[in-house]
Amino acid sequence: MTEVRTTCPYCGVGCGVIAKPAASGGWSVHGDPSHPANLGRLCSKGSALAETLGLEDRLLTPRVGGAPTGWNAALDLVASRFRDAIDQHGPDSVGFYVSGQLLTEDYYVANKLMKGFIGSANIDTNSRLCMSSSVAGHKRAFGTDTVPGQYMDLEEADLVVLVGSNLAWCHPVLYQRIVAAKKARPFMKVVNIDPRRTATCDIADLHLQIAPAGDVALFNGLLAWIAEKGAVDAAYVARHVEGFEVALSAARSEDLSVTGLPPQLLREFFDLWVRTEKTVTVFSQGVNQSSSGTDKVNAILNCHLATGRIGRPGMGPFSVTGQPNAMGGREVGGLANMLACHLDLENSEHRAAVRDFWNAPAIPSVPGLKAVDMFRAAGEGGIKALWIIHTNPAVSMPEADAVCTAIEACEFVVVSDVTAATDTARRADVVLPAMAWGEKDGTVTNSERCISRQRPFATAPDGPRADWRILCDVAGRLGWAAQFDYDGPAEIFREYAALSGIAGRFGRDFDISGLVDLSTAEYDALAPTVWPLTTVRAGGRFFADGGFFTESGRGQMLPLKRRGPAADTTAAFPFRFNTGRVRDHWHTMTRTAKSPRLSQHMGEPYLEIHPEDAAVLGLQPATIAEVTSPLGRALLRVVTTDRVRPGEVFAPMHWTSESASQARIDALVPSEVDPISGQPESKAAAVSVAPFSAAWYGFAVAGGEIRPRTAYWAKARTKTGWRAELADAAVPQDWEQFARDLFDRSDADAVSVIDAHRGVARVALLDSGRVVATLYAAPDPVAVARAHITGRIGESDAGTVLAGRPGADRPDPGATVCACFDVGVNTILSAIRTGGLTSVEEIGAVLQAGTSCGSCRPELAALLANAAAPRAAE
Structure with a gap:
């Protein structure tokens, strides 16, 4: 094997990568210059993929009750417990909670099993947490969940408006495509709409630091301005759009002061948008993750429909997805209110067609439980058996502490994952080992509707199985072996393509029936392909000439009114709590935390707070903040910055109980959801902030494991072991013994420098004269050269290591x-x-x-x- 072309497993950009055997063993991973999504570019996470392929923490055998067991025994137990629940309590007593980490073929089988054969719609996905408002907005406006444009529109636009999207950190390759386009065409403009000043502002000609939940008002104001300035495409509206007048009437009644933006800045943005025909509006989690997320989406779509700026080169609304196969999950009906291939669950003709195609007993006629309701039902006893696949809801769901309790309370919980070292898997009755990226075989769909192959290039260890195979094995034990007798992902894909042809005959947008006759060899060689792909159409944009998928065939504009965040701030909880991602980590870090360099940029959980607020609260930079909501508590490192406005704070969402003491920030977020999409509001919780009374702070680094027991800790891998940040309210009586316990090295020799009067302690542990671990402690945040210290483990000069600073001959690279x-x-x-x-x-x-x-x-x-x-x- 020389090289394998596959697809990155991170965000929805869907970058192509090339994996090759490395000369030193293992693999090297580079961007694929032939893939249309990235043309060879990769972000920091993608470029570090080869560092995440080790077997550390891999789950290699099924576990029942924490004990290893064989596959047959584990699958027999899963099937029998699901069968018992169905027989005793009905099909709605079981549920699947799946993930955008699944390949499309896996997703399809899970959806077919639950909706077609178990007979319940209780299958939902973690895409509910990130993209369901876009799905609902698209369906209301277009009739289907259709993304109209293509990535090339970002480069052809004269104006790119980014709404609730830190593209530079969350979709870096798309960001770089815009950077390159702006450099080639300096007249191109970029507007960034975000309550925070983020790295994306670096290319913005205009930053609108909007108030939380101000998006509907902003785009209502834009719609009114479009009409006032005569920018409505009257011919397009007359031929292809309904609802224009009522939408405009609602927009004209909007109070724009709720945007928090000065009138002059609003006019500047409105004028720029109105006079620039080739405009693309990119929106992401800042729009979607809201209790009014669907209305925010439709407010944006209203403006593009009114101007006819949709489906033509360089113009249109563009939802960028969060996960590698969030789009594929939407296509196969992975959400609880959808059928496969964008067919409607509540449409009797669609249900009958899918039932007949699958030869299924029955298709449920009503939507199943969405994510928040599913875990609530698990906690209350309505869900008796729950299967969680490739996701970590004990960390990522709102009210995460209540979700943990619900998982523990549910009678039977199965987790399929690559590792058992997650907050969710530790609470499961059965944990099933699944194949990881590099071992999987199937397809994913990115944000521009491009289907790409994920090809295996690494040999899976003995034990883990493909997700589709695990699901089919359970289906067979439930009595449906013939309907799930696939010989591989290519056969599943062909069946899925055939079903899409039926959807196409119903007038649905998703139709890949042109691929129905792919041989297995042709499937293996499938090049990146944009849908639809039929005998008469291949790829392209939607809606330039109408052709909407609504009953009338017209795009729908909706009357909208701004609604505030669901949770009100109070004197007890006065801050708006915004959440999001960091540049170099992904979701709950089960993959990225394996790469030492990805933890070097931001290696611990933190809270951004404005300097004025920090001064009032008595919070010093680099100290620890205690952040509290009515639901939970977190301890986070203080970062004082004017990137956030007074009264607003921000924290990243990646840290878990595996990587930090108390940084599962979704434990603070209430389960307030959008009434249309069911998507939780993750960016506007009400919290209080106070200093954590730390008696000391510490930094520790070791060639082996670190086992902190302090009130605050956060740890990350290094090239030679681990590092950890520490803080606690009580000073240890014996620093050397504390260090031995911390590093689990009771047999090591200790060299220390301890100044009890100043409260400073430095301890190095040695084995055969070489430093194996060091601890630095002080009453204030420890000021040592962390990168230098991390690289000195294994050396024999304990004195130099204890100094905490490099000599002149060894420059410190810094953070x-x-x-x-x-x-x-x-x-x-x-x-x-x-x-x-x-x-x-x-x-x-x-x-x-x-x-x-x-x-x-x-x-x-x-x-x-x-x-x-x-x-x-x-």
């Missing part, structure tokens, strides 16, 4: 800025000073920093600006 090439801040600053560097491009030429995914370029620009300021003052 990582560029994760792609592992370049630290001190290295960059030194190059700027000694080389007289004046541009990000010059930094890249010298150090490579910023030349791969580019998501560190805003930080490089900030370092240049800060370095130039002292020179200007001299």
